[in-house]
Amino acid sequence: xxxxxxxLLGGLLLAAVAGFALLAPxxxxxxxxxxxSDALLPPGGAYPLGTDHLGRDLLARLAAGARLxxGFALLAxxxxxxxxxxxxxxxxxxxxWLERLLLGLADAVQALPALLLVVLVTAFAPGDFLPLxxxxxxxxxxxxxxxxxxxxxxxxxxxxxxxxxxLGFGTGHILRRHLWPEVAPLIATLFAxxxxxxxxxxxxxxxxxxxxxxxxxxxxxxxxxLLPYYAEAPLALLLPGLxxxxxxxxxxxLAGRGRA
Amino acid sequence: xxxxxENLRVTGPEGVLxxxxxxxxxxxxxLVLLGETGSGKSLLAQAVMGALPPGLAAEGRILLxxxxxxxxxxxxxxxxxxxxxxxxxxxxxxxxxxxxxAAAQVEEVDRLVHGRAATEARALTAARLAHLGxxxxxxxxxxxxxxxxxxxxxxxxxxxxxxGLLIADEPTKGLxxxxxDTAGRLLRAEAEAGRMLLVITHDVALARLLGGQAMxxxxxQVVEAGALPALLEAPQHAYTRRLIAAEPAHWAPWPHRGRGRSVVEGKGLFKRLGxxxxxxxxxxxxxxxxxxxxxxxxxxxxxxxxxLLLGLTQPDQGTIRRGDGVKPLGLQxxxxxxLAGFAPHQRLGNGxxxxxxxxxxxxxxxxxxxxxxxxxxxxxxxxPSEVSGGELQRFGLLRALLxxxxxxFADEATSRLxxxxxxxxxxxxxxxxxxxxxxxxLVTHEMALAEKTAERVVRLPAFSEGKDIPxxxxxxxx
Numbered sequence: 001x002x003x004x005x006x007x008l009l010g011g012l013l014l015a016a017v018a019g020f021a022l023l024a025p026x027x028x029x030x031x032x033x034x035x036x037s038d039a040l041l042p043p044g045g046a047y048p049l050g051t052d053h054l055g056r057d058l059l060a061r062l063a064a065g066a067r068l069x070x071g072f073a074l075l076a077x078x079x080x081x082x083x084x085x086x087x088x089x090x091x092x093x094x095x096x097w098l099e100r101l102l103l104g105l106a107d108a109v110q111a112l113p114a115l116l117l118v119v120l121v122t123a124f125a126p127g128d129f130l131p132l133x134x135x136x137x138x139x140x141x142x143x144x145x146x147x148x149x150x151x152x153x154x155x156x157x158x159x160x161x162x163x164x165x166x167l168g169f170g171t172g173h174i175l176r177r178h179l180w181p182e183v184a185p186l187i188a189t190l191f192a193x194x195x196x197x198x199x200x201x202x203x204x205x206x207x208x209x210x211x212x213x214x215x216x217x218x219x220x221x222x223x224x225x226l227l228p229y230y231a232e233a234p235l236a237l238l239l240p241g242l243x244x245x246x247x248x249x250x251x252x253x254l255a256g257r258g259r260a
Numbered sequence: 261x262x263x264x265x266e267n268l269r270v271t272g273p274e275g276v277l278x279x280x281x282x283x284x285x286x287x288x289x290x291l292v293l294l295g296e297t298g299s300g301k302s303l304l305a306q307a308v309m310g311a312l313p314p315g316l317a318a319e320g321r322i323l324l325x326x327x328x329x330x331x332x333x334x335x336x337x338x339x340x341x342x343x344x345x346x347x348x349x350x351x352x353x354x355x356x357x358x359x360x361x362a363a364a365q366v367e368e369v370d371r372l373v374h375g376r377a378a379t380e381a382r383a384l385t386a387a388r389l390a391h392l393g394x395x396x397x398x399x400x401x402x403x404x405x406x407x408x409x410x411x412x413x414x415x416x417x418x419x420x421x422x423x424g425l426l427i428a429d430e431p432t433k434g435l436x437x438x439x440x441d442t443a444g445r446l447l448r449a450e451a452e453a454g455r456m457l458l459v460i461t462h463d464v465a466l467a468r469l470l471g472g473q474a475m476x477x478x479x480x481q482v483v484e485a486g487a488l489p490a491l492l493e494a495p496q497h498a499y500t501r502r503l504i505a506a507e508p509a510h511w512a513p514w515p516h517r518g519r520g521r522s523v524v525e526g527k528g529l530f531k532r533l534g535x536x537x538x539x540x541x542x543x544x545x546x547x548x549x550x551x552x553x554x555x556x557x558x559x560x561x562x563x564x565x566x567x568l569l570l571g572l573t574q575p576d577q578g579t580i581r582r583g584d585g586v587k588p589l590g591l592q593x594x595x596x597x598x599l600a601g602f603a604p605h606q607r608l609g610n611g612x613x614x615x616x617x618x619x620x621x622x623x624x625x626x627x628x629x630x631x632x633x634x635x636x637x638x639x640x641x642x643x644p645s646e647v648s649g650g651e652l653q654r655f656g657l658l659r660a661l662l663x664x665x666x667x668x669f670a671d672e673a674t675s676r677l678x679x680x681x682x683x684x685x686x687x688x689x690x691x692x693x694x695x696x697x698x699x700x701x702l703v704t705h706e707m708a709l710a711e712k713t714a715e716r717v718v719r720l721p722a723f724s725e726g727k728d729i730p731x732x733x734x735x736x737x738x
Binding site for chain 2: 158159160162163164166167168169173177178181182
């Protein structure tokens with residue numbers, strides 16, 4: 001990835017959200033501690049960003065939500081990128097029935113809406129977060145698979161690969177020297193987009209009550225909880241949404257108008 | 261109609277790139293700019309067009325019908341494109357829209373540039389295509405047409421625009437001799453029809469064909485100018501003389517050394533590609549120290565035949581047998597586009613080191629060969645795209661020689677190089693082959709080159725232009 005003003009801006013946005021997530025605990029509040037007499041306070045005093053309907057410190061909850069979203073997005077994107085890229089390269093190198101099988105599988109997965117897929121997995125897998133990882137990985141690996149397979153297939157057809165084989169080099173060399181240098185930047189771009197999708201997906205699911213549930217401080221579930229109080233405390237409802245927006249915008253700017 | 265260029269200079273961050281060129285262009289009298297890559301001839305044309313790369317600036321005067329183009333804004337100059345000045349793109353098969361049928365690309369010029377109605381544009385286009393011998397080709401996509409046909413489609417589009425000044429940049433790049441002659445005749449017809457024609461080329465044969473005036477450029481300077489063909493018959497400047505001597509037809513024939521032990525032998529070869537039979541019942545044996553050329557038009561299966569012998573593809577029928585003691589590694593290949601044969605991200609030195617390690621060669625094996633191939637060791641630190649085409653092709657040769665090959669397959673290995681560079685690389689190739697007793701298989705569309713160098717020339721039957729050519733069978737000259 002080359003550094004462009006847009007990428008720089010994206011990186012700064014992410015750094016700002018990450019900085020917020022890491023520095024907020026210094027304030028010392030517990031994101032789960034309730035204090036009903038302090039419910040729905042505006043920013044100021046002991047609560048720099050105010051409180052929610054149960055009198056919990058919003059700054060602490062938003063920061064905890066950021067740590068959760070960041071960690072989740074990173075892991076979920078990796079869970080999609082790793083198998084997707086490996087299978088894509090494998091399909092291109094192996095060709096034949098394996099390639100056709102994997103392409104068919106990718107088509108089948110893409111025929112289902114991603115959210116539905118995640119909800120389906122949630123119905124079968126136990127726990128709060130495991131089904132989310134599984135579901136998002138299952139929905140997002142297809143893009144990594146397609147991009148790496150198509151890029152690799154077009155490189156494999158080039159004279160540079162024929163020349164390498166004639167010179168006695170094996171598949172490992174072709175993977176390292178010919179495929180990876182061109183596939184890797186595309187995967188990096190796609191990774192940033194996938195992380196953005198993961199952030200919105202976990203928030204959207206939490207909003208409809210799947211995955212992270214109260215009292216876990218998650219941006220999406222915070223919005224669900226605060227929705228009934230939008231008239232009294234609009235800022236409390238706005239803040240989690242704003243953080244989702246800034247995080248995803250940062251990731252997309254970082255990804256750039258990539259060749260993917 | 262006239263174009264007068266006075267003391268045109270092109271400067272960039274690295275200094276002066278075109279040092280004061282002056283010429284006048286009249287309708288009916290083509291002007292040919294001859295020179296090698298980097299001589300500034302393309303920059304000169306881009307300056308006239310008003311399409312210099314960013315960071316470069318033109319000074320002097322360019323008078324088109326008395327109007328000084330350099331005094332106009334970039335926007336005003338762009339408004340002249342197509343209407344007053346047209347550029348025939350280099351390698352038209354890459355410049356045409358691959359997702360549009362040929363006729364539509366010509367038609368839209370009539371509709372969008374001249375605002376004609378669709379039916380009128382369609383009729384005009386049909387007439388234009390027919391005039392250029394492209395009946396029936398209009399419904400096809402560029403990838404279904406041969407290189408020569410694509411070029412005529414591009415020419416039809418510039419004709420439709422109706423510009424008085426036509427600039428053609430390397431119009432014969434990648435075309436074989438026959439198509440080159442056709443392209444030359446078509447361009448001359450444009451000039452004879454009353455258009456001003458400026459042709460940029462390194463191809464002396466094309467200049468001879470076009471006639472008119474010529475200017476020879478070297479390092480940004482016009483070193484010689486005069487009427488054709490007199491200028492080519494009695495060149496004054498040493499560089500012009502070298503340029504003419506570099507034409508394969510003027511080369512000294514290579515010595516023939518006879519056939520040694522068999523290196524590879526194909527018997528009864530039959531191959532189809534894209535439903536088209538390329539050859540059948542073909543026998544070809546190559547012995548050590550022998551130079552064999554496969555000649556024929558684009559798309560006739562020359563490269564396929566070479567690839568069969570190397571084991572890169574399999575024949576539909578027939579057998580390929582390597583000689584005793586010849587390993588698969590003993591068959592090596594040089595590519596038409598040297599850049600395409602290298603991993604683009606790897607420094608040349610690192611690539612060679614990997615090759616040495618792979619085959620347990622001495623660590624200085626490549627370095628010892630550098631002087632023989634007249635390559636500067638400093639180039640080892642560069643990536644393939646950072647050296648010239650001639651240098652890279654010599655690196656390709658070096659890479660192959662490290663494995664001490666029994667056969668080198670040079671697939672149009674010099675067809676994209678300037679004439680002088682082509683001569684240099686071919687001479688080097690001949691020397692290496694002679695020193696080591698390596699067999700050399702040349703694929704070339706240039707008959708003169710084949711005749712001067714090879715002991716035997718295998719001519720493949722060719723498709724004829726305009727016939728149904730399966731796109732897969734087209735050795736796309738891109």
